[in-house]
Amino acid sequence: MTPDERLSRGDWLGGLGVPVPFRDAIIDAPNNILTSRGGAIVGLAMVAVAVGVMVAAFFWLEGDVEGQAATLAAQSGASLIHVNVGMGPTLLLFGILTLMGWVSSVLAGRYRVNGFLSYAAGLLNSPPKQGLTRRATQWMLSGSVRWAVGRSTTVEDFLRAVARHQARSWGMAAILLLLPAILLTALETNSFWVAGPAAILEHRMFPPFSNRRHELSDARGLTTGCNHTEKNNLLIYEVRLTSGERFDLGNTQPLRGNKIGAIEEIDAKIDRMIEHNRWEHLNRDPVHPACLNHWAAQFDRDGQRRLTKLLRLTAEEARGLPIR
Numbered sequence: 129m130t131p132d133e134r135l136s137r138g139d140w141l142g143g144l145g146v147p148v149p150f151r152d153a154i155i156d157a158p159n160n161i162l163t164s165r166g167g168a169i170v171g172l173a174m175v176a177v178a179v180g181v182m183v184a185a186f187f188w189l190e191g192d193v194e195g196q197a198a199t200l201a202a203q204s205g206a207s208l209i210h211v212n213v214g215m216g217p218t219l220l221l222f223g224i225l226t227l228m229g230w231v232s233s234v235l236a237g238r239y240r241v242n243g244f245l246s247y248a249a250g251l252l253n254s255p256p257k258q259g260l261t262r263r264a265t266q267w268m269l270s271g272s273v274r275w276a277v278g279r280s281t282t283v284e285d286f287l288r289a290v291a292r293h294q295a296r297s298w299g300m301a302a303i304l305l306l307l308p309a310i311l312l313t314a315l316e317t318n319s320f321w322v323a324g325p326a327a328i329l330e331h332r333m334f335p336p337f338s339n340r341r342h343e344l345s346d347a348r349g350l351t352t353g354c355n356h357t358e359k360n361n362l363l364i365y366e367v368r369l370t371s372g373e374r375f376d377l378g379n380t381q382p383l384r385g386n387k388i389g390a391i392e393e394i395d396a397k398i399d400r401m402i403e404h405n406r407w408e409h410l411n412r413d414p415v416h417p418a419c420l421n422h423w424a425a426q427f428d429r430d431g432q433r434r435l436t437k438l439l440r441l442t443a444e445e446a447r448g449l450p451i452r
């Protein structure tokens with residue numbers, strides 16, 4: 129370690145509030161592969177575990193809910209299903225990361241190298257580069273340092289107290305994140321809706337969110353459009369019911385066959401005289417030719433006429449509609 133590096137570490141520890149008598153012992157803490165380079169390795173391993181668990185939870189949850197939705201659709205004669213999962217697994221990711229922080233802090237309060245709490249020293253002894261990461265790290269550690277200073281007479285007591293306070297903070301954060309993650313996952317596991325020519329059926333888990341059936345005769349408004357982006361073309365076909373609830377059939381998956389054909393069958397059951405609005409978002413073209421062309425081509429025949437009818441396109445909007 130160069131004199132400049134030692135000075136930099138001393139300044140960092142001073143900024144955290146580490147007492148002067150403890151700084152040299154922390155800087156000179158003995159190391160092995162776990163404490164010298166393993167900190168980064170352990171951190172990356174923890175992140176990998178958290179991401180892996182989140183991805184596995186997402187795919188399991190999505191597959192399970194899609195299976196339930198497909199069963200309900202088959203029983204009710206519906207042709208479209210809507211499954212929206214992701215918040216539970218996403219929150220689970222952050223919950224697992226904080227849980228890993230708790231595990232690391234518990235380990236830091238016990239792991240020794242040559243009789244010294246080197247892992248705990250490593251929590252304080254690795255100043256990040258300048259920037260947001262440095263400020264965030266300082267904020268996370270300084271509270272533990274202040275808490276430990278008044279409770280320690282030796283460097284070992286100090287390091288153990290810092291690790292204990294860090295473990296408590298990470299543990300509380302893990303509980304606050306994991307409990308809602310479990311609740312959201314439970315809700316998402318049983319929350320979906322299906323649509324068909326007969327009705328729209330909602331499946332929900334807990335009261336007052338009970339299962340509901342919406343008749344297509346209750347439709348009082350319709351919003352249609354076609355959102356073209358560089359990555360995809362999104363069909364907008366949103367049904368507004370008397371109750372005020374909205375269901376976007378364009379954001380669904382077909383149980384079988386072609387989605388736009390299934391929407392066309394449902395559209396035939398909706399009163400043509402209900403209020404119709406063209407979709408609006410920022411300054412995007414709600415009837416972009418490339419988007420219209422994409423969806424018109426999904427029909428097996430006469431795509432331009434059928435899409436014009438489905439989206440209630442005006443003559444001007446439909447003029448020059450290119451068809452592959």
